[in-house]
Amino acid sequence: MQTFKKEFINYSFIITGSLITAIGVVGFLIPNKIVTGGTAGLSIIFHYLFNLPTGILMFLINTPLLLISIKHLGKRFAFRTIVAIILLSSFIDLLAEIIHFPALSTNTLLATIYGGICVGVGLGLIFKGDSSAGGSTIIAKIATTKLGLRAGTVILFLDIIVVVSAGIVFRDIELSLWSMISIFVASKFIDLVLTGIKQNKIVHISSNNLDDLKHTITAEMGITGTLIKGDDLHFENGRNIIFLSINKNRIIALKNLVEEHDKNASMIVFEATELIGSSRKL
Numbered sequence: 001m002q003t004f005k006k007e008f009i010n011y012s013f014i015i016t017g018s019l020i021t022a023i024g025v026v027g028f029l030i031p032n033k034i035v036t037g038g039t040a041g042l043s044i045i046f047h048y049l050f051n052l053p054t055g056i057l058m059f060l061i062n063t064p065l066l067l068i069s070i071k072h073l074g075k076r077f078a079f080r081t082i083v084a085i086i087l088l089s090s091f092i093d094l095l096a097e098i099i100h101f102p103a104l105s106t107n108t109l110l111a112t113i114y115g116g117i118c119v120g121v122g123l124g125l126i127f128k129g130d131s132s133a134g135g136s137t138i139i140a141k142i143a144t145t146k147l148g149l150r151a152g153t154v155i156l157f158l159d160i161i162v163v164v165s166a167g168i169v170f171r172d173i174e175l176s177l178w179s180m181i182s183i184f185v186a187s188k189f190i191d192l193v194l195t196g197i198k199q200n201k202i203v204h205i206s207s208n209n210l211d212d213l214k215h216t217i218t219a220e221m222g223i224t225g226t227l228i229k230g231d232d233l234h235f236e237n238g239r240n241i242i243f244l245s246i247n248k249n250r251i252i253a254l255k256n257l258v259e260e261h262d263k264n265a266s267m268i269v270f271e272a273t274e275l276i277g278s279s280r281k282l
Contacts, residue, residue: 013129014131017124017127018133022088022094024117025092027105027118028112029044029115032105042057043055053093055089055092059086066138081134083131084132120190123190124190124194136158139158164176201246201247203246206241214242221254223246227241251269
């Protein structure tokens with residue numbers, strides 16, 4: 001029962017994400033000749049070169065890649081990826097070729113930004129459904145397994161090829177530049193969907209008198225953390241650190257409290273990329 005519920009949620013994410021991505025591609029990117037990353041971008045380029053439906057092209061490009069890499073993906077992940085590719089390709093052609101979904105904007109700036117947002121949110125939901133939309137992620141997985149390359153480096157390289165190709169095919173370098181912005185926006189919204197809005201910061205505090213400071217932070221700010229004990233690099237002096245997570249809106253209050261307690265204290269603030277569980281347990 002638990003597995004069924006989990007798979008139901010996964011496929012709900014995949015269906016919703018595929019539809020949102022298709023709306024972004026058909027409503028914003030294709031009408032303005034702006035490409036996104038991976039095989040979706042290649043499909044848009046080939047659409048204008050050969051006058052074939054974008055969805056069919058996307059399916060034809062992804063199918064051999066998927067067949068080659070099935071053994072690297074795992075059965076369930078591979079099946080969900082097949083479903084995502086079929087849905088995404090179908091939604092794109094349904095909107096573009098059958099419904100004749102209109103261009104939502106012919107303004108290049110608006111199309112770039114909102115197209116990137118739709119693609120980013122859509123792909124983020126597909127990834128959240130423990131799936132992939134094919135394309136560069138499949139190639140990156142193969143390259144990582146066979147060649148030991150970093151997945152991010154492979155995806156970036158493939159996106160550069162797509163963007164440069166768009167400028168050559170459309171004979172307009174500005175379209176390549178707009179495409180780069182769209183890919184950047186999409187990547188940010190993928191992160192936003194997967195990790196949420198980052199409200200918390202990770203803070204490391206080093207002071208000569210941490211015993212008093214930790215009680216002051218707990219009493220006056222109502223937060224707790226972890227005291228990490230260690231030594232300096234010369235192993236001569238104890239160098240203990242308070243490690244805690246705090247809402248970004250309270251960083252200044254914490255900074256003022258630490259400075260008031262010890263002007264020689266050091267405080268380092270990190271981005272909390274993802275926080276699982278309660279920050280009060282840190």
